[in-house]
Amino acid sequence: MKTTLDNIILFDEQALEISAGSFRRDSIERTVPGLDGTLSIDLGQGGRKIKQTGTLRAKSRAKLQERISKIATFIDGNTHTLVTNNGQEICNLRMDSLKQGTEHADGTSIVTDYEIIYTQLV
Numbered sequence: 001m002k003t004t005l006d007n008i009i010l011f012d013e014q015a016l017e018i019s020a021g022s023f024r025r026d027s028i029e030r031t032v033p034g035l036d037g038t039l040s041i042d043l044g045q046g047g048r049k050i051k052q053t054g055t056l057r058a059k060s061r062a063k064l065q066e067r068i069s070k071i072a073t074f075i076d077g078n079t080h081t082l083v084t085n086n087g088q089e090i091c092n093l094r095m096d097s098l099k100q101g102t103e104h105a106d107g108t109s110i111v112t113d114y115e116i117i118y119t120q121l122v
Contacts, residue, residue: 003085016054023048050118057109064110093118
């Protein structure tokens, strides 16, 4: 099984790592004139950050840029589903950023590291 985003195979499995932060609670805190203390309004459970790192490999720089561009199309504000190679399904992900590392030759391929930051919405 391969890692997919919305059922599309976009990533190489070598050095692929996915780490999830913890969920947080959102709140608004305000001071009120004439009252001692702070008013705190609980807004419920918020999302969490998910970080994906790995490497991408292609036969040429042009093909590598095509792969990166295809991944970047998911930075669209919509939610997506990431399924890992061990079958774990992570739903309601908004892709926030895609950072590409330096490209370098590796045998017959061009390779780059990447980092994707998602927010998992509740």
